[in-house]
Structures are given as C-alpha cells and as structure tokens.
Amino acid sequence: MSPSEAAAPTPSQAGTRFLAEIHEQPEALERLLERDEDFARVAAAIQERKATTIRMVGHGSSDNATSYGVYAFGLLPRWTALRDSISLVVYYRAELDMSGCTVLALSQSGRTRDVVEYVRRVRERGAFTVAITNDPESELAHEANDVLPLCAGPELAVAATKTYLSTLAALGLLAAHCAGEGDRFVNELRASADLLRTLIPTLEARIGGVAVPFAFAGRMFVVGRGAEYATVREIALKLLETCRVAAEPMTATAFAHGPVAALDSLFPVWAIASDDETLPAVLEAVARARHV
C-alpha cells in the first residue's frame, strides 16, 4: 500500500507521531554516529577530487538545513558552500562548469523528483555527488556517486523533526571531517544527544504555558542570524505546516532593515539567539521589536 492509499492520520494521531519523533532524536543522532566511517570516507573523496565548492540542494526542511551547511563548511574547512538553484540546472538547463564542486543532495525520502533530476545533470557536468538521505535504497541514493545515510529510522509525521536534526548533524560531521576535526565533532554530537535526552522532557513540561497565548496568532516573524538562521527557517516552516501560522523567517538584520515597520503590538516576533558573534545583531533586533 502506498502512503497515498493509507488513511490520513487524524489531527490527534498526527500530533502524537510528531511528538514521538521529537523524542526519538537522541537515538537518531547516535545511530548516525555509528556511521562515522562513511563520513570520513566521503570527506577523503571530496579532498582527493579537489571538489571543495559545496553546492547543496533540497526542499522544505532539507533546504532549511542547507543554511546551516553554509556555516559548517565556511567555518570548519573554510570552503564556500551555497544553496544552489535547482531551477537553473533542471528547468533552464544552464550549462555550468561543475568540476571542482561537490553536490550534497538532501532528501529524507530520497524521492524528491527535481532533486534526483538535479543530481543526474550535475553529475554529467563533472560534480562529485553525495546523497544525504534517510533511505539508502532510494532513487536519489542510486543516482549519486556516494551516499550518507541518516539512519533516523522511519519518519511518519508530516513535519520533519528527527531527520531535520540528523541532516544538520550529517552536514556538520562531513564538514568537520573535511577540516580534519571529525573526532572532536563526534564527541560534541554525542554530548548533544545526551543533553537532548534531558532537555526534551524538561522543555515539554514548560512549553505548554508559553504556547497558550499564541494559540490564535495568524502571523509571526521568526528572526535570528548566522548559523541559527537555519533554525529560524525551520521554526517558521513548522509553524506554517502544523499551526497554519503565516510565519516569515528573516535574518535579524533584514528584519531591522525594513519589516520592523510592519509590526504592531499584536504582531508576535520569535527570536533565536546563540551566544556567539551574531548575538549583538539579534539583541538589537529584539530591542527594536519590543519598542513598537
């Protein structure tokens, strides 16, 4: 029976699945780490081919993860990583020189049609192609030169959770191996899995009270900057897909550059901040939002 023939889950079933898969995140991360040797192998192949420009493609949560990849590859091996245009290659058939490029094709299912087609074309044009997918037997995996399996286990909820986190981990781990820092990154990922195991139940207990005032929100901005911009995009997509909130992701600086003018006192803004070099820009944006 194909997924489309299966009965659609009721809203309550969908919520239960969604929450269950959030709880599976630590185990999914640990399963990914068991495949560390695959990441080391692919990193060595990238370096051997001198394919150090990283082109990333995906849709939805996979596309959001590419925003993290820009920083992972920029800060670890100091390579240029870009979210490539699928349209340029697949629809317009632009004849770009892809030698010297690695393509990371991200698809949980491995069945995203235009991502598969993109890989087919750029491989012909000289790119080294790697599928990062939860299904190592998928069409995408077969089309690419190499495969990095997410090992997240079946994902049944429509809104991705564990595969999104595993995709970030996969991008970071590959970038770390490319920079010769794979071992350190493995240890940090393992510590993150432990931390998540403690944090998720704690957050779950506290989050209800925070969520209630937003139950009827129809629109929201989600702002952040730097590596957290991936989180910003993913939160906005989750709000849209699960709560029907028209949530727009934007960088803290883009927000302050114009859209802040659209705010009124009933327009919620969700800010994501990490204690890193981008924190002052995020705090400045939040201060402006509060003074509306």
Place this chain on the structure above:
Amino acid sequence: MSPSEAAAPTPSQAGTRFLAEIHEQPEALERLLERDEDFARVAAAIQERKATTIRMVGHGSSDNATSYGVYAFGLLPRWTALRDSISLVVYYRAELDMSGCTVLALSQSGRTRDVVEYVRRVRERGAFTVAITNDPESELAHEANDVLPLCAGPELAVAATKTYLSTLAALGLLAAHCAGEGDRFVNELRASADLLRTLIPTLEARIGGVAVPFAFAGRMFVVGRGAEYATVREIALKLLETCRVAAEPMTATAFAHGPVAALDSLFPVWAIASDDETLPAVLEAVARARHV
C-alpha cells in the same frame, strides 16, 4: 539636516512619493544605459582577473535583486553566482579564499554598514570588489575596487522602486557583457524602458479594482520560480513595508512541498509567472492553491 531630523512624511505624502518614483522607472533605466561603457569596463576587469565566481551581498530590495543575479550570471556567462552570507565574513570572520571571486556589493545608499564592512574584508582576502550603488560618492563606492552607479536619481520613498529595477538592470547588463552579449542586452533594456512608459499608466488605471478585495488581508503567500523568484521576494517585501501584510515569499515548488497545507479559502496567494521553462511548476502550484 540628517534624514532622521527631517519631518516624517504623512502616509499620503509617502504614497505620492512612492507612486512618483514608480513613474520615474523608464527614465532611470535610460540613464543607466548611458553608462554602458562602465559595465563593459568592469566585465573586462572581471575576466582579466579570472574572477568568475560571483558573490553578491545586500539587504532588503538589494538582497532580493541578488536572486535575479543568480539567473543572470548562470544563464548568460554560465558562471556560479551566489547570495553570500554577510554574517560568515563580518561576524564570524571566516577565512575563506576569495581569489577567483568577484563581489558585487549592492546598496542604494552605499551606506549599509555591514555591506561596507564585508567589502573591506573580502577585498583583503583577494576578491575583486564592485559597488553597485545609487551614490557613487558613498563609503561603499570608495571601499570597492570599482563602482557601477545606478544613476536612478534621488530615491525618497522608503519602499524602493526605481533603484530596485535599476539594480536588476545593472546585474543583467554586467552579466551580458561578461557573456559578450552586452549590445543585445542594451537594446532589450531600451525596449523595456519604452514598454514600461506605456504599461505603468495602463496598470495604474486597472489596479485599483483588483486591490480593493485585499484591503484587509493580514497575510499572504507570494509564489513563483526561477528568475521570477526575485520578483516574488520583492513583492512580499513591498506588501510588508507598505501594507503591513505578513507576506511570505516562496518558490512554487517549496510551496507545494508543504506550506500549501496551511491554506484555507481566505488565505490569498499571489503567483508570478513568466512564459519560460518554469511555467509548468508555477501553474501546478496555482492549481493546488485553487483547489483548497
């Protein structure tokens, strides 16, 4: 007197300026074309330095224009053009190798702080830097290796119109010269200016009736694909800045991949379609939106 000391325009004055600057677009385009030799000179300098990876940076409307640049450089000289991360260079100080890269720094005012700082850093790291700005005497223009002036005349409305169009024209014209097709592109831009002169009054007469039903919309999706994705982003930003509509730009394919589930019959979707290779994907997205 600095702009912040000047009296803020009333809403009616702001609307009058905004409309006046829309009407100035054909003249702005023609003034840009008078500087065609500058574009040919910069294109020659890019080729001489073999700086054929194009990194673009800007905020707001300038950032939206970079989405068009990806297609202009991909389809004309067949080079890789990317919207670069300002945070990676300016905040995280990532030490990327920028030799072989041209940087196009886009800022109407030439005073966007982190764009100026970005140019300073990437120039030190070996990039060939070009400022595309409406103020050739600005700090940005002085910081860059070369300058392409937009020649759009003073832009007073807060929501950019003529400088946005002129930025697209500048990116296209530079890409065309890089591909040895500058003369053809000049002729097409001149024809576009003529067409605009006829179209703007016609559109102005018809648009009022279309706009009225949306007067109270609080949220909207704007969808399209390929080269028109720049238009999609710019329309969404205009809706946000001038009408306070939480308008989210997305590609037609990303839309169909998930957010379509957030629609109901009172959720407006604005689709942009061109008669090019991406049309089927846009029509498919529109069909899905209509059947909600």
